[in-house]
Amino acid sequence: MRLNPDKKLAGILEPVFAIRTKHDLGIGDTEGVRQMIDWCHKHGLSILQVLPINETSDDNSPYNAISSMALDLTTITISPKNVPDLSAEKFHAIATPEMLAELREGAVKYPKVKALKRALLWEAFQAFLRRHWRKDTERAAQFRKFVQDNGDWISDYAMFRVLMEDYHDWPTWDQWPVDRQTPKRAWSWHMALPEAERETYTERILFRMYVQWIAFEQWMAIKAYGTEKQVYLMGDIPFGVCRYSADVWGNREVFDLAWNGGAPPEKVFKTDPFTEKWGQNWGIPLYRWDVLAGRDYEWWRTRVGNVHKAFHIFRIDHVLGFFRIYSFPWKPEQNNVFLPLTEEEAKQRTGGRLPGFKPYPDDTPEHKDFNRRQGEALLRMVLDAAGDTTVVAEDLGMVPDYVLPSLEKLGIPGFKIPNFLRQPDHSFVPGSTYPRVSLATIATHDHPPLAAAWRDLWKYADAGDHGAREELRRWMRYCGQDNGDPPRDFDHAHQAILRAVLESNSWMAVFMITDVFGQDAQFNRPGGVAESNWSYRLPQTVAELDQDPHLRAKVQMLGRLVKETGRVP
Secondary structure (H helix, E strand, C coil), X not given: CCCCCCCCEEEEXXXXXXXXXXXXXXXXXXXXXXXXXXXXXXXXXXXXXXXXXXXXXXXXXXCXXXXXXXXXXXXXXXXXXXXXXXXXXXXXXXCCHHHHHHHCXXXXXXXXXXXXXXXXXXXXXXXXXXXXXXXXXXXXXXXXXXXXXXXXXXXXXXXXXXXXXXXXXXXXXXXXXXXXXXHHHHHHHHHCCXXXXXXXXXXXXXXXXXXXXXXXXXXXXXXXXXXXXXXXXXXXXECCCCCCCXXXXXXXXXXXXXXXXEECCCCCCCCCHHHHHCCEEEEEEEXXXXXXXXXXXXXHHHHHHHHHXXXXXXXXXXXXXXXCEEEECCCHHHHHHHCCCCHHHHHHHHCCCCCEEECCCCCCHHXXXXXXXXXXXXXXXXXXXXXXXXXXECCCCCCCCCHHHHHHHHCCCEEECHXXXXXXXXXXXXXXXXXXXXXXXXXXXXXXXXXXXXXXXXXXXXXXXXXXXXXXXXXXXXXXXXXXXXXXXXXXXXXXXXXXXXXXXXXXXXXXXHHHHCCCCCCCCCCCXXXXXXXXXXXXXHHHHCCCHHHXXXXXXXXXXXXXXXXXX
């Protein structure tokens, strides 16, 4: 079903891993999403936004997945009820009460959670082989059809995933034996194995396909449930993919591995010396758009199609990359080598190449026009592949002047964040002037929640920082309140800010769940590699959210505002 911008919508953002339920296995899953759909429906919310759900590596970052096609097994609800091949006896033998008590406490413990879920799914798979696969039952036929329908990616992905297991679960394919560094070589190597060893590998490969079958079946059912409840699931497609992924391993010819995408130098905010001098080097390979075009963008169309199966809406992270992307001629591992070098010294190491925008910088009208036309053509392809799925663009950062008109022409909502949109006097742009086809929010998962930002502004204001005090006033003027000092207590400003965003002209208004509850926990701290990133879970289960008096009051306030601003389903 295609959503219509004539009807304003409101919703929340909560990563799947952050959802807590009574019977989860230490991480949020599709059952948690189902319960959150019910919770949203109860409170008049139409959108449940999550972060990417593709399979992650050991850094657990959903924006650095080892496959842009495969779903992460941690999102699967695993129980005898939800995975019919798993017996209660096997479940309780593996998922002991002591283990579950440990995993359900606090943040996500990824290594233990992943090991538990893999072990349970392996037992389910073994039962599936015995009862269905070797007897060629109807359930076996359903699995076979899934594999056939996903044949353009799943076989190579499954081989990649099995080879990862052979090498410490690391996806660094360029360090594997030469006869396993490409799919063609790997399948030839597999066929040449002695029969018993080959059959073992075949079974392991089939297991990885089975896991994806279970995952996609669950997510497709959850999407259908959201449709029934008029709560639309919003997913996320990162623009780039990890160099060490099944995507690059299996489709080397559509990626330019000589360059690494990132972001330009940041001179205003002093984050770290490398970013200030050279920029952010994300390490994502560039696309060979000419090669992709010659194949009718088959890889991208498949990727978008997989997201369509699970979501009604999806956000493109860093949509600016379709137009042009800041690129580095060295990998992130070499950043420390290049940090102290001059441009001339850097050129000597790279054969004359320096970081810059690809395909072109926006330095001439001709280059700007090329970038604009490229971006529009690629986004038309994405829209075509998306079908009736709504596409949203994360268009934050250094935005060229042609991007917003291009998005408007294509009918793709961009992001509107109040304190990022300024008038000449630095006051916030009024929400009433936001384009209808846009998404308004206070912050993304990369930003500190509003309660924390409010507290920090008052800390600086109390220390004599007049700019911080004026910023607090700007927030209140954005809310239509300009009566002296802003409230010190965030609770007194909270309702006014939520109302102002909901009253904006934007089609969609989405809040991080932590901003709804006025909490200061953060899902990600950009640039940080720590166990605390991507692992925060709400302390309460979904069932407990409405039992806590403070949280219940907050969501009831939001529900009332949603109704008063005409955003009910």
